[in-house]
Amino acid sequence: MSVDTSGHIEETRLADALSERYLAYAMSTIMSRSLPDVRDGLKPVHRRMIYAMRQLRLDPTSGFKKCARVVGDVIGKYHPHGDASVYEALVRLAQDFAVRYPLVEGQGNFGSIDGDNAAAMRYTEARMTEVARALLEGIDDDSVDFRPTYDGEEQEPVVLSAAFPNLLANGAAGIAVGMATSIPPHNVGEICSAAIRLIRSPDATVADLMEDMPGPDFPTGGLIVEDRTTLLQAYETGRGSMRIRARWSVEQGRFGTWQVVVTEIPYQVQKSRLIEQIADLMEQKKLPLLGDIRDESTTDIRLVLEPKSRGVEPEVLMETLFRATALESRFALNMNVLGADRVPGVRSLREVLRAWLDHRHDVLQRRSRHRLQAVDRRLEILDGFLAVYLNLDEVIRIIREEDDAKAGLMATFSLTELQAESILNMRLRSLRRLEELEIRKEHAALTAERGDLTALLGSEPLRWKKITEEVKAIRKAFGAGALGTRRSELAAPPRAIELSAIEAVEREPLTLILSAKGWVKTLKGHGIDPTAQKFKEGDGFRLAVECQSTDRLCVFATDGRAFTLRAADLPRGRGDGQPIRLLIELSNDEDLVAVFPVREGTRHLLASSAGRGLVIRDEDLVAEKRTGKQVLNLKDAESARICLPVEGDHVVVLGQNRRMLVFPVAQLPEMARGLGVALQKYKEGGLMDACLLSSTDGAAWPDPARIRPFADFRDYLGKRADVGRPAPAWATRKPKPKTPAGG
Missing domain, CATH: 3.30.1360.40 (Gyrase A; domain 2)
Known part of the structure; x- marks a missing residue:
């Protein structure tokens, strides 16, 4: 009994309605558009396109068909989206500069590396490549699950059988809701070698696999200038980046x-x-x-x-x-893919390879079972043929005289219904003696095949041996020749070249002015009174750094990253300048700790709010990129607090527990980056302040206007990571608000 719901209005909170609908949209984007499947490396649009081309019989050996025909079938039967987006996906699969192993062979104008667009779909033609055919291999043998299409009129594969390691070979890129994926292409010969290693040594590590596949292999070639340690960390975690040079x-x-x-x-x-x-x-x-x-x-x-x-x-x-x-670019690696359980996740290189091999193992079992059923059915029919060949006269009599020939045959010769039906459908010419010999020959061959299939399904080592042979065949077919030869060269990181001396920048004195709200500019000359400068309404002076126009300036932030700016590139004049956050990628939640010129041979002390620190050379702080360089690693809720030039032989540390400790600088390690070591031990709280102390000249701390001699600090000498002693009253006076240190 149907209920009439016309005019029915159901009230719900707007926030709940928006949340429910946005979540549905997000899940649809993640699972049905943007993220590839770890097993075949395809997004739904690519999978449907290849399957539609197979249904159109666009094999590598057949003729081409108009792309408009392919796109029409895709959007009409499988993919209810716009034709422009589907055609763009098809074009990309045919571009040898965009895809390492093209899945589509195009005829006509499919664009160029200059960024030229492809011709309209009515002018171009396409068919599948051998790579695409390998992805579909055995799809008719019940190797994968099928599901109804969006309108329920057709069936489409949930995933392809994927005899080709497409995810790693061709890579993937996509932006979903709240997550993204970015996987570089690799050399299929190297992928297959790594897969074979993983089959033979299931406990192989990512480092072991990288002996076979050391890094990406881009379609446009180039040099990958990244050290092995960086690539290893990226492949182990599934996240990282690498530099590519022309x-x-x-x-x-x-x-x-x-x-x-x-x-x-x-x-x-x-x-x-x-x-x-x-x-x-x-x-x-x-x-x-x-x-x-x-x-x-x-x-x-x-x-x-x-x-x-x-x-x-x-x-x-x-x-x-x-x-x-x-001419140098950075490729981000983010191996975020959908697993066999349709759950997205970031996977390591080993996990991606393992997922593909497990899928091939599942496909082998399903194909073997399907073939075994077909062999059993055919053997049953052949057994019936052989049973009646000795009594052909009786078979003919039953067919001619009895009303129910099938029942008569089944009763007389103890046949199954399938055997009897097959005998009745037999042509007269099949009754020759020669045909009987062929049937016995076929029966013997199928019996042997059935034994092999039964042994294969009953032995996992035999199955993995079979998969190893299949992977070797893939390596032989696609890992050699012009298509399989490695194009990208793995090169050592380039040596540092000092450019400030040779760049056509006239050396002149500059003073950097930074406002309280983060606006930066430079003025010509030194000895300038920064407080006399004009700032935007509500803004004011923060710090000044004297430098030269040829200098590189280090900006150290509270998130532990160091950024490098060229003094000559900073805005000049007496205007407002430019927000420093436009020059470096620093979030609004972070602040600056120090700004100073980079000097070769100079060292700086870096310390976090948790009281850990290290000594670093200025050269190790240089980062020629907007995203900076993580030099001080931090744990949750920590921040970088101290960045001071090492201009003394002792370190003074003051904790929030109002205890002070003095120890030699030599007890601190010099590192290029890291978490640092403990400066002072705290039961609660963390680091309040620190300074460098000279045993001969003392230190202008905590009051910059007064130099205190070393004798004032002598009673607080100890070892690094000691608790320290209660600080004197002059050291615990409420400090002025800290601003970033200048040079």
């Missing part, structure tokens, strides 16, 4: 002239935009060593860079370009 060489000209030729550019960098970027920087005079750039590319990339002076070293010229342009 491949270049020097061509010598007449009379000692030379030019640099770039033949490979980083992955996902459009060549036309790269040239525009370099041209814009040349116009802004930010590439003082580069004289000209020409694009001599045909089907292969060839960018010619001419120096302004032949006296410049090619390495120095390229270093300026790497730092300022997309």
